[in-house]
Every structure is written in C-alpha cells, then in structure tokens.
Amino acid sequence: GRAAVAAIERAASLALAGRVDAVVTAPINKEAIWAAGAGQLGHTEMLADLTGAGRSTTMFLVHDLKIFFATRHMSLRRALDAIDVPSQRKSIAESLETLRVFGHDRPRLAVAAINPHGGENGNFGDEEIRVLAPAVEAARGDGADIAGPIPADSVFYQGLEGRYDGVL
Structure with missing residues (x-):
C-alpha cells in the first residue's frame, strides 16, 4: 500500500x-x-x-471509445441511491467536456441504462424513466448530441462500432 x-x-x-x-x-x-x-x-x-x-473523472479507453462512470467506489445499492437527475446532468456535462478535451468538437455521447433491457418500461426498475431519460432530455435541450438510456447489452457494441465517442 x-x-x-x-x-x-x-x-x-x-x-x-x-x-x-x-x-x-x-x-x-x-x-x-x-x-x-x-x-x-x-x-x-x-x-x-x-x-x-x-473535479475528477474516471474514464476507460477501449479502442477509440471513452467510457465514463456516473459513480465510483461505492456499492451498487449506494450507487443506485446516489443517482438523481441533477447528478446525472452533472455527469453528462463532465463527460461531454472531457470528450471535447480529447478533440471531439461535437461529441456524441450515449447514456447506458442501469437495469436489464433498459428497465422494460419500469418492469425491471424505473431509474431509466425517473432519472436517466429526464437528464438525457435536458442535455439534448441544451444542444448535446446524446442518446439514451440505451441497454448495456447494446450501447457498448454501438460505441465500439463508432456510433458514439463516449458512453456514460
């Protein structure tokens, strides 16, 4: 240590x-x-x-895809309790700014869903409806090129295919 x-x-x-x-x-x-x-x-x-x-941002780089974290160093239970619309708006803004630092003048960001299959309209969890979608819509209203929430079983593949510069 x-x-x-x-x-x-x-x-x-x-x-x-x-x-x-x-x-x-x-x-x-x-x-x-x-x-x-x-x-x-x-x-x-x-x-x-x-x-x-x-501030600090954790970012993983997989090929050309930048992957950001909305929370870090906490249990899944605490992470779910920690996310709300304001915190996700902040995470989105920080991710977009970091993408600009890495040379993406008009960054394309995707927000990964939390629950299986993106929550299936609340059947597997409602964080996508209550938290992620409103934060994404607010960022889109601010002019961001942002998609989501997109189920995790799809979003990283799409990112690696070049559809997005980063995934939160």
Missing part, C-alpha cells in the same frame, strides 16, 4: 512539474492504500487532491 501511495504521489509531482505529459494508472488495492494511511477512496481521488483539481 505504501509503495502504491508513493507512486501516485510521485506521478502527480512529475505531472505538476511538467516532466511528464500524462499519468496513466492501473488498478490498485484499495484496502492496501487505506492500511497505508491514504485518506481517499482511491487513486482518482488522491490525484484530484494532490493536483488541486476541483
């Missing part, structure tokens, strides 16, 4: 000094860094604190 914390601190220091252009991380053992005294939940939060960033 101490070695992981030291490596993250060193990477942040090198980036802030301009000695590296980027920091790429691999998974770390959260329990080990907590045992070493890290006060943050993971390296994303550590890097945000070390750099003074006002």
Whole structure:
C-alpha cells in the first residue's frame, strides 16, 4: 500500500512539474492504500487532491471509445441511491467536456441504462424513466448530441462500432 501511495504521489509531482505529459494508472488495492494511511477512496481521488483539481473523472479507453462512470467506489445499492437527475446532468456535462478535451468538437455521447433491457418500461426498475431519460432530455435541450438510456447489452457494441465517442 505504501509503495502504491508513493507512486501516485510521485506521478502527480512529475505531472505538476511538467516532466511528464500524462499519468496513466492501473488498478490498485484499495484496502492496501487505506492500511497505508491514504485518506481517499482511491487513486482518482488522491490525484484530484494532490493536483488541486476541483473535479475528477474516471474514464476507460477501449479502442477509440471513452467510457465514463456516473459513480465510483461505492456499492451498487449506494450507487443506485446516489443517482438523481441533477447528478446525472452533472455527469453528462463532465463527460461531454472531457470528450471535447480529447478533440471531439461535437461529441456524441450515449447514456447506458442501469437495469436489464433498459428497465422494460419500469418492469425491471424505473431509474431509466425517473432519472436517466429526464437528464438525457435536458442535455439534448441544451444542444448535446446524446442518446439514451440505451441497454448495456447494446450501447457498448454501438460505441465500439463508432456510433458514439463516449458512453456514460
């Protein structure tokens, strides 16, 4: 754990000094860094604190598809409780901004559904109806090129086929 914390601190220091252009991380053992005294939940939060960033975004890159997280470092139960229309609007805005940073002048974003088959009109959960669809509609009203909620068994395939630049 101490070695992981030291490596993250060193990477942040090198980036802030301009000695590296980027920091790429691999998974770390959260329990080990907590045992070493890290006060943050993971390296994303550590890097945000070390750099003074006002916000942080977790993004996975699979080929050219950027994949974003609406929540992180919490149980599924807590994640479901944590999402609401304002938080999803914020996640959408941050995802779109990150896509612009990566050179997508008019980013195409898809929002993945949470429940099996996109909830099937509330039969398998209603988060798509109550939370995701209103957030997507609001972003679309703001001019975003956004689709969703799209069932997870389809959206990532569609993204890898080039239909979207990112998936939230």
